Amino acid sequence: MKKLILSAAIILGGLSVQAATPAVKTSMVQSVNIQDEYKEIGADAVPAAVKSTIDKSFPNTKLEKAYKNDKDQYKLEISSGDKKYTVFTDASGNIIKK
Template sequence: MKKLILSAIIVLGSLSSYASIEAAPAQTKTVVSAQAEYTEVSADAVPAAVKTALQTAYPGAKLDKAFVNEKKEYKLEISVGDQKATVFSDVNGNWLKI
């Protein structure tokens, strides 16, 4: 008789654990940032501060193409020897991490 009561308690106790309220999944927020649109400009339109920063950081670098966005951030396609790279700078010649 004790075994029957004990097994009934165990069965009822295990059923009640499945009847508990399930926690709602945490809401996730998705942030999508659109890449800024850059328009191509001539190498002469690039500010002197950006050109100076480019020559300081990458001696002997050749500016192949330059692009600018509404925030006056510059996307510079450069080549140093046989290597090509794209770097980003603000109007004051500070490098940006994108």
């Protein structure tokens, strides 16, 4: 009888160790979206010098969207087939960043 009680105590003690809840670690990711102060404009509002630069530098592309900021810089979204590109230019048509 003593062995039966002792065996039950050992088994229950062993089960309680397995029942411990594991520590769960969670991570939090913060992201910040910075507004780049460009306002969307129509394709007809883009200067001819900028359009000419895009046509020469990126042949066979289509101007999808155009944006302008307070410094007269343009952000142009162009596409060629299924590929899309973003090009930054100034008012004279000089490419700032590709």
